Amino acid sequence: MKLNYFKSKLFLKYIWSYLFILLIPLVLMTIFIYESAVTNLKSEIEQSRLSQLTQTKVTIDGRMKELSEIASRISYDKRLTPYRVHDPIYSGEAIQALDQYKSTSSIIGEIYLYFHKDDKIYSSKGLNDIGVFTDNVRFQNWKKETLIQDLNAVRFPTMHPSDTVSNPSGMQESMLAYLIPITPNSPTPHGTVMVMIKESELTSLIDSVLGNYQGMTYILDNDGHILVDNRQGEALTNAEAKSLFNNLAPGIHDRSLNGKAHSIVSVKSENNGWTYVTVMPTAQFFSSVLHVRSLIIMLFIIIVLVGAAIALVLARMQYQPISMLVEFASSKSGAKEQSQRLEPAGNELDRIRSALQEYSSRIDLQEPFARNHFLSMMLKYGSTQSLTPELQEAFDLQFDRSHHFVMVIGWDTDEHSDLQERQHIIAMLAQIEFPELDAHGYGVELPQLDQLGLIISFSLGGRPDAFSHMQQIAEAVRTTLLETFDVVPVIGVGTCYTSPDQLNQSFIEACSAIELRISGEQGTINYFEKLSTTADPAFWIPGSTLLKLSQSLKQGSYDVAAQMIHSAIQSLQSSDLSALLTRCICFDLLNTILKAASELGNHGLMQQIAPNMMYGGTLDEFERSLLDLASQICSQVEQDNQQEEQSVIDRIVAYIDAHYTDNSLSLESVAFEFGISPSHVSRSFKEKMGLNFIQYIWQKRMGEVMHQLKTTTDPLKDIILKVGYVDTPNFIRKFKKETGCTPGQYRKMFAEGGGSTEDTDDE
Template sequence: MTYFKSRLFLKYIWSYLFILLIPLVFLTVFIYHNAVTNLRTEIEQSRLAQLTQAKVIVDGRMKELGEIASRISYDKRLTPYRVHDPIYSGEAITALDQYKATSSIIGEIYLYFHQDGKIYSSKGLNDYDVFAENVRFRSWDKDALYRDLNTFRYPTMRASDSVSKPNGMQETMLAYLIPITPNNPNPHGTVMYLIKEPELTGLIDSILGNYQGLTYILDNQGRPLVDNRQGEALSAAEAKSLFDTLTPGIYDRTLNGKPHSIVSVKSESNGWTYVTIMPSAQFFSSVLHVRSFIIMLFIIVVIAGAGIALLLARAQYLPISTLVAFAASKSAAKRPGTADGASGNELDRIRSALQEYSSRIDLQEPFARNHFLSLLLKYGNAQSLTPELQDAFDLSFDRARHFVLVAGWEQDGELGRAERQEIAELLAQLEFPELAAQGYGVELSQPDQFGLMLSFDPGSGTEEFEQVRKIVEAVRSMMLEAFDFIPVIGVGTCYASPDQLNQSFIEACSAFELRMSSGSGTVTYFEKLSYTSDQAVWIPANTLMKLAQSLKQGNYDVSAQMIQDAVRGLQHSELSALLMRCVCFDLLNTILKTASELGHHRLLQEMAPNAAYGKSLDELERGLLNLAAQLCNQVEQTHRKEEQSVIDRIAAYIDVHYVDANLSLETVAFEFGISPSHLSRSFKEKLGLNFIQYIWKRRLEQVMHRLATTGEPLKDIILTVGYLDTPNFIRKFKKETGYTPGQYRKMFAAGNGLAESAADAEDL
């Protein structure tokens, strides 16, 4: 897919994957850790229960041994007298054998009386020396054994020890010594049990189960009695350190450099401690099935998430790619020979295109606004403005009344470029809050003339004309304060709809022309112009002036309305047909006079007879309308020809002076005596390129020609054609041609025999 070639598309995919993976990883780790923790807790609780059960069993067995020793101490068959009596000694041996049989953990039972040289067992009577020779403990010598048998006052369990038998066999056994009579501070003897170690370790074998670790039984002094090891052992130092600080409960500790879980319980009856020690790492290995399931689930979710991420990224990227394609098709950067893989991602290219469009709009907006307002003055129809267009040009025609004034200046020479620009900026948008009025200025095609469209809301108790006069005086005062020259102002009639601004503009032009011929620095109101003495018979003079002005402007809509209004007024009068025809000659004379002033004498000869000799008033009206249409069409054609001629002369002027770095729209407009806005609008309409683009095209063509035919340095060539910013020119050159100037020169260097040495340095 071409999508995967886009870094932005891949970035979207990765962003969605990260949104999925980050919580998924945390969730997976949480689930896995929770499973391990639960398993560990279960194992530890199981060991705790098993240790407690082992403790109960061992305590029971030890209690049982204590009870046997107590019964021995009170058994008449086992008194010192009867044991030493040859007649009853057999009964004593039998009795000991019977006591031995009562407990399954007793390996052998011995009875010893203090300071006696004999020791008795279930197998018979032996001298102590013979006994010590037959039963030898590896870490408990004969003397120590004799001392302990005579001195112990409390039940004592010795740790497991290796015991050698007369037959040469060795067994690991524990010795449990109980003084008799039990709990007597002055015992007279000792009962010693020999217990095979497996008898005790068998009770704790099942605690570890399948896990590695150690199980200990410690005496009341913390010394190991027995231990059960599965795959691990503690050093003596670590065991001593652990047993010295051991407390009942479940806790963690590091042993042999590894974390271990320790479970410990303590017997209340004899103080023994039961301990299991297991490496904690086993708990993680015990959840392999859980881990496998989690990994499988993780992979499935990632694959599904990747698919969803792909769909979401595509859905998000699709409108962006559409914008990129649109921007590329419209951008000046998209030229033949330009690489598709432009630098930056799609958003950067869109941003660049928007910046380019923005710069174009910023450059053209004043001219576009002026052009649009000029069309309103000519054709009206302000209601066709869309809200977006009004917002773009910051226009609003929401007031109740609307009129137009035309301002100009009578002085020697035309206004300078700076002065004209200041006036345009001053009149671009006006606001008079105290008069509830606002206005928009537009530069007219006639030199040093500006139109101003004004809207206001009538005030209560104030005549409309008086409010118009105050608004006009406010505009005039503002202009007088800003400039040293006095404006001449013509004011059109007020209308309720902004669609009639074109009529008010015609009236303002009429008022402006009338006053221009009779005085300077004055304000002329169209509705105050003189009327004929008998309004019932003659067509008002202001109507004829308005008709003449609309014909001069080539505005057929206004001229047709003037003719129709005049004829309609005559039709409602009580004049005779002959008199009405005579009155209509005022309209015909106005049209013919205007045509004569405009130099259309051929039109007079062709159209005047037909218009003058209609059979009825309606036919006369149609003739006059036809004549007005022909005249307006001739005016439009003349204007177009004049504009085309002017534009041709301006284009020729640019072809000669484009190398001038100071060449600008304002200087050319000043040179040809037209307004910059009108020049910008007409230039684009006639040539299809705006003013700046045309100059750039001429300069570019000259640079390309010199690069291909000369060896001049690039900087000198650029300065020669009037461009001062060399780096900017190089960037624009590459956008237009797809090559840098150095690359372009190399393309022609071989064929023309030009040196290529300068080409490498020209792109710096």
């Protein structure tokens, strides 16, 4: 039969796999070439800008040096000494000299000479009063006071950033002010030369740095302030620029601005500390390599076409043996319907895998059930004759040790009801080894979800006591469960026998041990051999414990009562008493609780006793029942105490209502009157009334004063003293703070007979 390869998903997958093998390195190589081209171009542009910035820096440094030399010559020019410029005869020569210095540099827009604390300032155009100068030459961001202060205080050459300058005619121009102290390098300069530079003079020097690219060029002073900038496209605010260029080292950097990658090139002048920076978006470099992109795309298409042809040949060569295996698997499937059922399940490899997994799964599914069935039969009947050597070998079971016993392991289904975790426990216990104890075990699933059986076989190996060896094995099992699964189990252990045929008896005993256990606490191990052991019958609960329990119930202290009950039960759990004697001793606790309830007047508690307290249940269940009874008694005591406390508070409130006009009334006096501590009165009063003792008395006195002000014409001082308040000024302040008006104003507002003669008592 001739195969149609293109109808096979597997054949198409092989073609795609070969194409991917070809395309992945091809794509990576393409990206590498493209990125290399962009990186090289970016590096060239950055190096070009670095060279241009360096050249610009040298040029501007030269201009700044030229200005410093002019200032130096001015400081030593005899025509510009303070004496000559102040002399009306020679002041014309000074102005002419400044004009000559201005003409020596093309970037000087104007030059000014100012002597410290002088009221005049000199320029190439004439002499001006300093006040007139600041009015005529106005800087947008440089206040007059700051300008005069800078002229008097500058100690080092300082460039004021580009600012808008207005002249008397109203014209505005963007200029920089370069302040140079004279004499230069003197610790105590006597004047300042201020050179005004048009911003365009500096921007013209950095115009060529960006070329045809979008970006920004900045010149910053040594404090990071922008002196001038040149922008093509986007722009940054002064705050953004200062944040970006803060601590920016000279060189080439990559930064992200507004979520976009930018290339930053900076150069710093060693002469004046200025920084020259260009910022350009990196994305525009990619658009400059279009010719490289076109060539790469063409090569990519050619290689893909050739690779597709090679992939077709290779895929056909690899698919032929697989198609033969598919036919073989279909012929061995046992039925034509089976082959038809498998065909739509996936590709050819999936059909082969499914055929093999089907046979394997039949065995895998049946083996655990068969193994567990045989082990369950052993627990039920105890006979190992049904386990032939072949089955023992198949199930990997060995009962060649000298001693055998059964453990039943249970756990709280409320806390560990996860079936997946139970399956993991079963898988671990299916066959467990304890080499150091010369023992191994086989797990058996029991009908109950919260229980598992474990058949243990071991050899004494010279140990005289089999029971102590069993204890070590049981403890090892418990520790393994705790460490591996964080499961806190309760374990019942049956008696040890020398023949595996008696495992059914050990299983029954293990079930009895876990069912009749003295303690229901998780994590305990209960041995059947200990259930009938009777210890010293003189063991009883200490009288001090019973006395403390009775007293804690009378006091309504549930925490103490619960602690006494728990400690008593815990001591019983750790004892070696038999179950019957333990149950008898437990009635001491019950009798103590019932007696305490009777003394408290609760005679009906006996009817609330659960039947399992009298006839059965574990110690844990008995403890919970006792705690429930103790909780009822303590709750009743607490309720009675609250009712009594409420009655006391009601009597205290009534006492305060009757005596609040007594100025000697205090928390201590009330507490003494009722025989209660002041702290208890304060706490209880706040809990019951919602406000503290002092606030309640103040409200009573305040209400009475308001009533007296509205209904009587008694003097205010008399009213305040009458309600028990001695400090009249303090009362008036508090009254005004609470009502918003003085007592006199309050009386005017509510007096029935009009005005009052006591309006000034609160003044």
